[in-house]
Amino acid sequence: MIEIYHISNNFKLTNVNNLFNVQLPEGVAPFTHITRNERSGRKQIKKKEEEDIAVCECKFDPGHTELACGERCLNVLTNTECTPGYCPCGTFCKNQRFQKCEYAKTKLFKTEGRGWGLLADENIKAGQFIIEYCGEIISSEEAKARSQTYESQGLRDAYIISLNASYFIDATRKGSLGRFINHSCQPNCETRKWTVLGETRVGIFATKDISIGSELAYDYNFEWYGGVNVRCLCGAPNCSIFLGAKSQGFQEHNHVWEDGDDRYTVDEFPLYDSAEDEPSDKLIKTNFSSGARPVTKIEPMKESGQQAMVVSGPNGSGTGPTKRAGRRSPNRKQKVSGRKPVNGKRVAQLFASKKVQNELIKCEEVRNEASMMLDSVYDEIRPAIEERERESLDSLPTNVAEKWIEASCSKLNADFNLYFTVVKNVVCPPTTTTSDPDS
Numbered sequence: 108m109i110e111i112y113h114i115s116n117n118f119k120l121t122n123v124n125n126l127f128n129v130q131l132p133e134g135v136a137p138f139t140h141i142t143r144n145e146r147s148g149r150k151q152i153k154k155k156e157e158e159d160i161a162v163c164e165c166k167f168d169p170g171h172t173e174l175a176c177g178e179r180c181l182n183v184l185t186n187t188e189c190t191p192g193y194c195p196c197g198t199f200c201k202n203q204r205f206q207k208c209e210y211a212k213t214k215l216f217k218t219e220g221r222g223w224g225l226l227a228d229e230n231i232k233a234g235q236f237i238i239e240y241c242g243e244i245i246s247s248e249e250a251k252a253r254s255q256t257y258e259s260q261g262l263r264d265a266y267i268i269s270l271n272a273s274y275f276i277d278a279t280r281k282g283s284l285g286r287f288i289n290h291s292c293q294p295n296c297e298t299r300k301w302t303v304l305g306e307t308r309v310g311i312f313a314t315k316d317i318s319i320g321s322e323l324a325y326d327y328n329f330e331w332y333g334g335v336n337v338r339c340l341c342g343a344p345n346c347s348i349f350l351g352a353k354s355q356g357f358q359e360h361n362h363v364w365e366d367g368d369d370r371y372t373v374d375e376f377p378l379y380d381s382a383e384d385e386p387s388d389k390l391i392k393t394n395f396s397s398g399a400r401p402v403t404k405i406e407p408m409k410e411s412g413q414q415a416m417v418v419s420g421p422n423g424s425g426t427g428p429t430k431r432a433g434r435r436s437p438n439r440k441q442k443v444s445g446r447k448p449v450n451g452k453r454v455a456q457l458f459a460s461k462k463v464q465n466e467l468i469k470c471e472e473v474r475n476e477a478s479m480m481l482d483s484v485y486d487e488i489r490p491a492i493e494e495r496e497r498e499s500l501d502s503l504p505t506n507v508a509e510k511w512i513e514a515s516c517s518k519l520n521a522d523f524n525l526y527f528t529v530v531k532n533v534v535c536p537p538t539t540t541t542s543d544p545d546s
């Protein structure tokens with residue numbers, strides 16, 4: 108059940124010098140409300156040269172002002188806002204939503220167990236821009252330092268998101284109401300990066316029609332590099348249990364602890380190696396060093412080339428102090444694929460034909476070589492991967508990625524050849540002739 112705070116004047120927003128004066132419900136931790144990112148310790152972005160300004164090719168039709176810079180506008184198609192003074196549609200241009208703070212009507216409310224959240228205070232259409240995620244733009248070093256500070260201050264909610272490989276947006280002390288949107292495994296919004304007057308900004312957009320009164324939520328898509336997990340309380344049937352459960356780092360551990368805080372308490376989870384496995388009665392007591400934390404990223408999204416945002420903060424996710432934090436168990440049972448690899452030599456024995464046996468043994472050898480090659484490439488690129496994780500870089504260097512792809516493809520190819528040879532010889536066994544010495 109959610110309790111909605113009714114505020115006098117229905118959570119009034121007044122626009123003063125392009126800054127909204129936000130009246131917050133009682134109990135919300137104070138922060139400075141901003142509607143434009145602020146840069147601390149970072150050079151101001153140079154004003155765009157005239158020739159760099161993206162001017163769309165929209166033909167303004169005074170009879171149809173509502174069509175000015177609509178979905179077919181070249182700038183809209185490339186997630187770029189039109190620049191005032193340069194757009195052919197002039198003041199009718201509809202593609203300046205970040206600049207003009209054309210936010211949907213929203214309202215803060217108190218959730219059960221997830222702190223504050225944001226509600227739609229009007230019906231919102233699929234694709235509609237809801238709000239910008241504003242905050243202070245900081246470097247990754249600053250983000251790390253701040254998240255440690257917030258952790259030591261015992262802040263439980265995380266508001267730092269990654270903007271790109273080098274910069275983060277910290278909405279902890281300064282931010283827009285976008286900072287109150289919670290995570291859901293069944294979201295109705297998503298984050299998208301837009302270029303606004305030459306700068307990258309992050310907006311939250313509806314992915315479906317949202318009716319008035321519904322909570323707004325997007326998938327944080329945490330990149331989890333260790334640290335304390337926060338139990339996800341989104342309540343979706345497909346809930347991945349923890350914020351960040353989708354990330355690779357998360358898969359390696361299962362427990363979170365924080366005395367007296369339901370979000371950091373998780374029932375003991377038995378671990379299974381595969382669907383057929385017996386439930387393990389050994390529950391892994393995994394602890395984490397308080398220094399380890401997930402790193403946040405904005406990742407490219409599937410179809411739209413949009414970005415998915417992930418949030419980090421104290422202990423990676425706005426968790427409280429890690430009183431019972433410890434170390435990751437090296438002996439834990441890893442979740443592995445339920446399918447066992449085919450043992451080529453053993454399968455070869457099942458065939459009467461010597462020729463088939465040789466063929467399978469050859470395939471097995473090629474596969475073993477490909478496996479060894481993949482392992483050695485992994486050892487080689489491991490430092491680069493670890494550095495990427497540490498520095499929260501968006502991508503691996505191309506030469507490293509190419510090596511890895513090549514070795515992976517060779518391994519897949521070798522696997523395929525082995526399986527194919529088995530199937531081929533089962534379906535079409537070779538015809539045996541007495542003159543064939545290999546049969």
Ligand SMILES: C[S@@+](CC[C@H](N)C(=O)[O-])C[C@H]1O[C@@H](n2cnc3c(N)ncnc32)[C@H](O)[C@@H]1O
Pocket residue numbers: 220221222223224263264265266286287288289290291337338339340341350370418420424425426
């Ligand atoms: C960006 S803040 C969202 C606003 C926050 N609820 C507040 O009160 O300020 C992110 C934090 O909210 C909490 N949170 C968000 N979604 C959650 C969820 N599905 N389950 C549990 N906690 C959640 C976590 O503490 C997370 O670090």
